Amino acid sequence: MERIGPPLTGDERETLRAFLDYHRATLAWKCEGLTDEELRRPSMPPSTLSLLGLVRHMGEVERHWFRRTVNGEELPHLWSDTHDFQAAYEASGATREEAFAAWEAEVAHARRIEAAAESLDVTAYVPSWKEDASLRLVMLHLIHEYARHNGHADFLRQAIDGATGA
Template sequence: MNEQVPERWTKAGVHPDMWVDPDDDPRESAGPSPDGELATFQDFLTNYRLTLRMKCDGLSPEQLATRSVPPSTMSLLGLLRHLAEVERDWRNWIAPGEPAPKLYGDPDGDFEGVRPEQSAVDGAIADLEREQAATDAEFAKHPDLAARIGSTQEPARSLWVHRIEEYARHCGHADFLRERLDGRTGQ
């Protein structure tokens, strides 16, 4: 196998194990972490969402659609689509009424249907942003973290933690995918 391996690199100059320098990191905030459990959950979720987007920044549609290693269907573009689908699923779990249909079909349409085209990238980002906003709005109706919500009557706290866990896990995948594409490393 004569695969070209990219050289590892980072944009950070202050801390070479970071993605960017602290002054350029949109996840960094001046001051202490937020007070309260809900504010902490929201802060972690926001930062993981930003991390995923940062791992995708600056790549071509072809790079974003590049799969990890066979037989995996995982790609950065697939992760964007997958997380849009997951956001919709969470909203379906807690919102009353009929569940919204799958965005990309079953099974694994979020990964299998990836195309290396700018319109597919733009569509995935728009889908993710729309689904995040809609799910955030639904969660905002349930500020009591101990309240049991949705059809499964899970505590809101549990669903928040699951959302954070889902993004954290996939940001780990994104780290490896990005490094494989162009060698860029960092948190």
């Protein structure tokens, strides 16, 4: 995933799309050059958070918001038979290949769904909020999710090999 900064003068949709892609690419960048073992390395106890767990979690998040919510697809969770979003974080037996394949597939679906939407004003019902939300809000929510977790990824990567950078 190429990491390109968002446009300084783009329209709203182009800007949201670019910021979301920038954050997706940032997560991939934080994982570059690491072995499966390093990607599975947990942060400090009691947390078991790892870079691979973040990739798996974001695959689940992309799937939930774009495919289930915006597109109305009835789909199981990627990593849980009991609809547990937290299960994605458990990456002790995971590999880069399977985690990235699932995440990248969900990103591709999300991009297709967003591109096909008539406008950012398209709405979908969000059961946990008991209200409709616009595609605009979904995209902003994903940007927020990635931004938070990319902060975690910064610390995780630095603990593995000292690499820093935003």
